[in-house]
Amino acid sequence: MISTTPETGSTNADLLAQAAAGAPEGTWLRAERQTGGRGRLGRAWNSPLGNLYASTIVRPLAGDPSPPSLALVAAVALEEVASAYAGPNRLQIKWPNDLMAGPAKLAGILLERSGDAVVIGFGVNLAHHPEGLERPTASLAGLGLSAPDPDAFLLDLSQSFARWLGRWRSEGLAPVRTQWLNRAHPIGSALSAAGREGLFEGLDADGTLLLRHADGAIEAVRAGDVFLVA
Template identity: 75%
Template sequence: MKVLIRTVAETGSTNADLLAEAAAGAAEGTWLRAERQTLGRGRAGRIWNSPPGNLYASTIVRLRAGEPPAPSLALVAGVALDDVASAYAGCMAISLKWPNDLMTGSAKIAGILLERAGEAVVIGMGVNLAEAPAGLDRPTASIHSLCGSAPDAHAFLLDLAAAFKRWLGRWRAEGLAPVRSQWLARAHPLGTAVSVGGREGLFEGLDQDGALLIRYADGSGETVRAGDVFLL
C-alpha cells in the first residue's frame, strides 16, 4: 500500500472530502490533513471543534474479501494512534476507551470516526496536540496542556500513517486477534466502572469481533456493538 499525504489549509471535513474521493476511485493509503476544519464532526453527528494546531486527518481503506469485520478498523486506528501519541507524550499516561477514544485519565485527547461508502471505509482521526476544545459534554486535554509543548501536526501524521499501515497489515495477515490483544493491553483495566446508554456496569473486555463486553450488578451481561461509553 502506497501512502499519499496531502495537506490543505482549510476544509469543511476531511472525512467528507475523502468519502467523495473514495466514491470517485481514490486509492487506499490516501491521507488528507486539514490545518483547520469548519464542519468537523464526531460520532453520532456531533460537532468536532477544530482549534488551530491540532491534528485533523482522514485516510481510506479499501475492504477485501475475507477480512475481519469492518467496524474493527476502529481498533486498528486506536492501537496505531496510541503507539504514536504515547511516543510523543511520554509525560502522560494514555489509555484506549471503546469504541474510538484516546484518554488520559478521564479526559479525552483524541477521537476516531469511521464512515463507509461501498467497499471503502474512511477513518478520521482528531488529536488534541496544541489545544483542548472547550464546551463539550466531557473533559478534554491536550498534549501541550499536560506536557508543555505540542508536537508538529505534520510530523505526527507521518508517524501515524506508518503505524496505521503496519497495524492494518497485521489485521489483514493475522486477523483481528493481535490488534484486539494490543488494544486490551492499552485500554483501561478490566473491571473499570463504565456507563453505557445510561446504565452502569463493569468493563469485561472485548469479544472476538471487537464488540464491548459489559457485566451489570444483577449479574447479567451485554455485548455492545455501538453506543457511547463513559468512564465512571
C-alpha cells in the first residue's frame, strides 16, 4: 500500500510511529516535501519538490537473513530502478547503500528500527540536487535526463524492492550480495573508511565491507562513512 502526503517532517519518522502501532510490512509513505528529512548520522537531507522521499516497513521473520543486510536489498532495488531511467553503467552503488553517479551522490538510504520492524527510507534526487556542499551531488535531471515522475518512480521501486526482498527471504543473502557486487565500485577501488585508506576487497558472506590495507591486512568494516578515493 502506497500513501502520499503533501508535506511531513520525515517519512521515516512517520513510519516508525506507524510500525510501532502495528502497520504491516509493505506499507509505503511518500512525501512531496519533507521539513525534517535526515540521512545517516542525523545529517539534514535537502527536500525540494520533484525528488523522491519515501519509506517502507519490513518485518523480519524467523529464518530471514540478518536485518542489517536489508541495506543491500534496498541498494540493489534502488539501483535497478534508477539505472532503468539513467541508462546502463551510469550509476553504481557505494557501500553500503549510497547510489553514485561518478563521484557524486544521487541517492541515499536510511534504515531504522522500531521494535521488530525495520523502516527503510529512500531519498533520490530526481529533479534537483543541492549545490555547494562539501561533497558533490547529482540528480537524474542533472545528468541530462528527463526527471521521472516521483509517483511512477516509487511504483517501480516498490515492485523491485518486493522482488529482491522475496529473494532475500527465499534464497538468502547470496543473490543479493552478488547483484550488489555487480553494480558497485569494482574490486581494488581505493576507499577511505573511518579515516583509514585501503583497497576494496569485496563483501564477506554477511555483507560486511572488506578493506585491504597496504600491509596486506584485511579489515572488516561494519559501520561508518566510506568514501571513494580519487
